[in-house]
Amino acid sequence: MLRTVFGYDAFRGEQAAIIDTVVAGGDALVLMPTGGGKSLCYQVPALVREGTGVVVSPLIALMQDQVDALGALGVRAAFLNSSQRLDERREVEAAYLAGELDLLYLAPERLTVPDTVRLLEGGRIALFAIDEAHCVSSWGHDFRPDYLALAMLHERWPDVPRIALTATATAATAAEIVSRLKLEDATQFVASFDRPNIEYRIVAKDEPRRQLLTLLRDEHPGDAGIVYCLSRKSVEQTAAFLNKERITALPYHAGLDAGVRSANQSRFLREPGVVMVATIAFGMGIDKPDVRFVAHLDLPKSVEGYYQETGRAGRDGAPATAWLAYGLADVVSQRKMIDSSEGDAAHRRRLSAHLDAMLALCETVECRRAQLLAYFGQAAEPCGNCDTCTSPPQTWDGTVPAQKLLSAVWRLADRRQRYGAGHVVDILLGNANERVTQLGHTDLTVFGIGTELDANEWRGVVRQLLAQQLLAVADGYGTLVLTESSTAVLRGERTVALRREAPRAARSSSRKKSSAAEAVALDAPGEAVFERLRAWRSATAKEAGMPPYVIFHDATLRQIASSAPTSLSDLGAVSGVGANKLAKWGPAILAVVAG
Template identity: 75%
Template sequence: MTAEEHTREVLHRVFGYDTFRGEQQQIIEHVVGGGDALVLMPTGGGKSLCYQIPALARDGVGVVISPLIALMQDQVDSLRALGVRADFLNSTLSLDERRAVEATFLAGDLDLLYLAPEGLGVPATQRLLERGRIALFAIDEAHCVSQWGHDFRPDYLGLTVLHERWPTVPRIALTATATPATHAEIALRLNLKEARHFVASFDRPNIQYRIVPKNEPRRQLLDLLRTEHQGDAGIVYCLSRASVDKTAEFLVQQGIPALPYHAGLDAGTRAANQARFLREDGLVMVATIAFGMGIDKPDVRFVAHLDLPKSVEGYYQETGRAGRDGLPSTAWLAYGLQDVVQQRKMIDSSEGDAAHRRTLAAHLDAMLALCETVECRRARLLAYFGETGTPCGNCDTCLAPPEAWDGTVAAQKLLSTVLRLRRERNQRFGAGQSIDILLGKKTDKVAQFDHASLSVFGIGTELRESEWRGVVRQLLAQGLLAVQGEHGTLALTEASGEVLRGTRQVMMRREPERAARPSRGARSAAAPADLDPQAQPVFERLRAWRAAAAREQGVPAYVIFHDATLRQIATEAPTSLTQLGGVSGVGQAKLARYGAQILEVLAESE
């Protein structure tokens, strides 16, 4: 049997698939042959197979470096369900449990061993590995080595030890997100300069990207869930712990099952909430960015952000947790003026030198450009990762194109207000006061400071208050206005003068009157558009059987089978084990374990 035939045989026998996706085959054959690889592939693109199959095809144990101690058990459960001999070593094990895993490793009775980067740095662990036979090293979530990235983990910097101590063992580093700069940093810091690089498309066509102006964001979120994602599993990201708690409580009060997750909760609560989210259907996890990396739940139908992410990389990584199964999913973000003000203040007060703050500011500028674009969101997102894209026809700017308008005069009025407050009154205020002055509002604060006597008072009545807030937001996004001080007061920048002098045009985005609604293909997963109505009841019975089996075994439902596999079974209605074995995702181990039960469910459905 040739190497190619061997890897295909493993793909079918263990994982139940007949064909590789994208560059999977080239990557696998390269690593099986002993080569190093750096793989950039989107979430849901099949990265895991790129090291799991070589680990099974080569002699020895595949050692996987993963930062996700809390998820190692689920990863191992998934592999064991496929008949793969997998285990992990981390701080959650007792001394006796650790010794048992070590003995299994040394005996050569493991296919895959998961380690945390912190554990690999322990000399005893390194000595253990030197006594065994290693097939390969897989470095998962490799972007964690990037010092200015959104998920930096200092222990990843120590992973150069792999090449130094085991120079003949192939290494494969994998990540779902990396700009060209981060890509280069990964290769440098992990000493993968001689590795072959594989960069797949970052496009996730099943995800619909939508960014809406903030207007009571929790109510907006509730509308999204009730109208488009009733009963679906999803993740809601908030910037602060307090916002997480309040949002989760709000959703529960509205009858939506939701759980909080943030670093302020005790470890037991976090672990319990994460386990429930992975194991139960239809739960909403409300979380800070402390949650999500490595989450392998395939049926997350939406990811919502109630606050502006700090970078496009972080946003892409977080939204990529939706729709890992390839079914239609939603990435929804509510974004407003206060987000921009808050992020600018956080950068100004952040630790680190001026270069670090410039890096943070560049990340934010790119995120703001994505929010404010009048072009296709998907094309803009792909361009950030160095990839050319064409209008997708399925994001909000494609479905309901916003109008681009010449906001130069409006910008001059707003900047003039900020300038006159500073020069004539030696005063600085936030956006609200400047907008009140432009609208000619005779508020208590306007009266207190006699701002009605300013020449700019009342000169902006052609725009509504919400539109003026959009002007401020876009001036901040374009660097034509700055935020200063603890109270977020407005100040001019060097570029402001060009606008005030009339030498620079300012184009702005005007939100469409009606927000984009999802296309018919983006309906809730509760009734997949490509499932025949006759097969729907069968699919639901299969899901009920899967849920019961998962509860009995104490594993997430997707460890049994993914929705996509159940849908194919419901559609094709196989009547024999041979026919069932031809369904994508049904490998030999799962066929032997669950085949008779599935055929019984199908027989009862006739």
């Protein structure tokens, strides 16, 4: 099946063991990074076992693309969701009952509909695949209540194997997936979460949209990418800013009309060089292989969410960038959202733990990749491909500045007053502005004792003290208060190490065109063939109404250009060229290669 249908000669990592488990009728929990080949782990067993593989996916908007991709391989796939007309649903239902489908995609909420359950009972089910399984976990970053009902699959179909898959799960999340889905007897497969082709970089905010523009112009001109923002307003403003700067950018958030969202998503998947500016509602299940960068203009709520979102870059294995700009305001706004969130104290503690881990990643002086992997329980050596490895930050003894800042907060508290970071910094710098003077804060003993640092440096101190939990945000207004740990610093019983950002080294021009740094190097004639193949693919995809990568990935086109096949048998030996694609497009490809 792997060779004939998908065009590959060998499985990767634990794919073969996972597939053997499911084919034999066993349950499996698969934790594998984005781009690691999770889909094959249920697609191959669905083709080998008798019956139809039922795939539970939260991604209604992407089901059509997933079905199109399988159709290009000659796999009989369909979906049932609310976007279809009645006659379309009845056609799919009839095909399922007749045993004419290899794979059927369903949204989780459809399994709570009695008619759907009766339909499934009328056919033969090869397996259940529960994609994005972290959605079942309240400890995870993308909880979906509809997933809680999926435990019924085992109760109603005890002999049908189940495979639950996700790209992001800590030990706590994995344990909850097992418990919620009744997968106690499932074999667990945990692949390395490392994505070595992604360069992780985190910078302090300083006109973040301008910083983003520099990144796109200097390092990713003409590349496809995703920019994540926290609010819908920021999404709209950032997309407008980029378009004004002549970068094709489209907005995506839940407040847009569904038709607009669908059209924008379709353009992103089908057109080259489009930048999608989105809230985190966008991206799950996106199969676009050539996303060259993922940028965050606001602090993600958790390391799991950050990993999931950055993992959408570089699925093709070519170099990609994960870039994040964050500042003190991000920390304050996240704390505000946690304090005002619905749910009990335990829920808010979970959110706080997520944020603390994210702040620790932002402020670390160690390898970011190693810290990221450690969060998922995996050890790693320094990677040499993150900002803290390529431009190691210096640390300095910030004990005295920390004491000064904590003292200012304490002195204000002694007057039963609380203020935000800006006011505290003004006091330390001795800024006798109207507000400071009106409030009588020029009389404080800490007024003007912090002139050794400038305002930006003091805000960095505040940010790092918040990250180290030596300072806290008290309410929705961002007012600062001391913590239990502050006392040890004020008494001189604890030192405080702070990071000082090193000046960034000039980036080599080879990084500016990361999309060209593919695995297969081509000479000039080979590059010309590759470009002809890409033009043919674009025209073919447009005519078929599907994303270009559904036809062939760039990596496959490069191998074709490199090997210059002259016959269908030669072309069929190229990785990624399965029997169906060979029969459908082989002659046309050979004609393009021949020139």
